[in-house]
Amino acid sequence: MQKIYLDYNASTPLAPEVVQTMTPLLHEMFGNPSALHWAGEPVKEVLHKAREQVANLIGSSSREVVFTSGGSEANNLALKGFYFKNRNRGNHIITSKIEHPAIVNPCKFLEKIGARVTYVGVDQFGRVSPEDIEKAITKETILITIMHSNNETGTLQPIEEIGKIAERYEIAFHTDASQSVGKVPVNVNELKVDMLTIAGHKLYAPKGIGALYIREGIQLEPLIHGAGHEFGVRAGTENTLLAAGLGKACEIANQLSENSAMKDLTIYFWRQLKEEFGEQVVLNGHSKERLPNTLNVNFVGKIGQELLSAMPLLAASTGSACHAGNVELSPVLKEMGVSEEVGMGAIRFSLGRNTTKEEIDQVMTWLKEII
Incomplete structure (x- = not known):
């Protein structure tokens, strides 16, 4: 892989x-x-x-x-x-x-x-x-x-x-x-x-x-x-x-256009997460007023860094890129009122021009196996 x-x-x-x-x-x-x-x-x-x-x-x-x-x-x-x-x-x-x-x-x-x-x-x-x-x-x-x-x-x-x-x-x-x-x-x-x-x-x-x-x-x-x-x-x-x-x-x-393909792929990813994990996954940030490529989600009851460590072929972040690897609750999430129990499971997936649907499906497969 x-x-x-x-x-x-x-x-x-x-x-x-x-x-x-x-x-x-x-x-x-x-x-x-x-x-x-x-x-x-x-x-x-x-x-x-x-x-x-x-x-x-x-x-x-x-x-x-x-x-x-x-x-x-x-x-x-x-x-x-x-x-x-x-x-x-x-x-x-x-x-x-x-x-x-x-x-x-x-x-x-x-x-x-x-x-x-x-x-x-x-x-x-x-x-x-x-x-x-x-x-x-x-x-x-x-x-x-x-x-x-x-x-x-x-x-x-x-x-x-x-x-x-x-x-x-x-x-x-x-x-x-x-x-x-x-x-x-x-x-x-x-x-x-x-x-x-x-x-x-x-x-x-x-x-x-x-x-x-x-x-x-x-x-x-x-x-x-x-x-x-x-x-x-x-x-x-x-x-x-x-x-x-x-x-x-x-x-x-x-x-370029307004990154509609990237936005569609991000929406697809979010729908896959909700269908598979339901209430176990919570979106961070505004549902509409947001960048078309960014998906920051909490995996409730999990620790984001531990999930990423279990997927060594995936590059993603537990928070701000400047603080990657820090498993403490993100100051941004803290200011938003996200509880520590929920926010500890935060992972930021940020897509790009080269991201494919096949890659998203592969990440979903990994997450299903781990969670």
């Missing part, structure tokens, strides 16, 4: 077209994109094209896209960069209790140097209430940051409604869209966000590359000081190799 990969929320394989796009930059296209000669100009063109490809996917201008080393750096740049540049206007930030550590930990750092952070809770489906966000706003609020979709449960947040509130109060709004870009339509103007985070390895691009959308007019203090790369926001010679890969991955995602 072959190995089966159902951990696409943790990382995706490189799309073949992405590898093909990057290959020339490993050989003849070695110049510095800032150099004004024959070796630099073609590389500069590649970088510009990649920036446009990212911008086209999210509906922005290419000048509003800054390349970073990944989602974590983009989040840090958004939060710290905005706070350092705008703390004369206020010191209050609003976020949620279920954010990724790449948001929570920068917030905790900022608290140490004078920021005041409000962590808003979620309902049983893992959704933030826009009303709770509005209630948390004070005269000192300068930034709101809420993830677009949760990496563990796949639940989508009401970003557009929160964006309208932020717009009404003239507060900057950032969303970490690392998990959702490439899986669901993402348009920065429709979402009404001022900053948006992209992580390359979540959408079939390489690891070590990401991007931050920064709406024109938003001022950030750079985290890395040096020359004027990336419109003066992030110093350092651009990693054109990885940027080209991210650009191509965004172009591919822009050409």
Whole structure:
């Protein structure tokens, strides 16, 4: 039997077209994109094209896209960069209790140097209430940051409604869209966000590359000081190799439909689980407002990690990919009010473009044998 990969929320394989796009930059296209000669100009063109490809996917201008080393750096740049540049206007930030550590930990750092952070809770489906966000706003609020979709449960947040509130109060709004870009339509103007985070390895691009959308007019203090790369926001010679890969991955995602086949396969998987295990299996997250590829379920009375250990050919996660192997109740599930007895049996299955019905059927066979 072959190995089966159902951990696409943790990382995706490189799309073949992405590898093909990057290959020339490993050989003849070695110049510095800032150099004004024959070796630099073609590389500069590649970088510009990649920036446009990212911008086209999210509906922005290419000048509003800054390349970073990944989602974590983009989040840090958004939060710290905005706070350092705008703390004369206020010191209050609003976020949620279920954010990724790449948001929570920068917030905790900022608290140490004078920021005041409000962590808003979620309902049983893992959704933030826009009303709770509005209630948390004070005269000192300068930034709101809420993830677009949760990496563990796949639940989508009401970003557009929160964006309208932020717009009404003239507060900057950032969303970490690392998990959702490439899986669901993402348009920065429709979402009404001022900053948006992209992580390359979540959408079939390489690891070590990401991007931050920064709406024109938003001022950030750079985290890395040096020359004027990336419109003066992030110093350092651009990693054109990885940027080209991210650009191509965004172009591919822009050409695809709304992942209807993947959604159908996820629904099929859930129906198979319910038919076989009934009340023994419980869905985590919202039943409709969710990513089309993510299925986070509790196997009641079981321990998720023990189930996965009994299926060594299956790659899946017991929670956030950053905490794989941790059998303690996920903080996200805890905030949703899931009991420890039920939540200990949580497994996150995240499907991808390469997932087949035969693979889902094989996983069902394994689960039947074990449970």
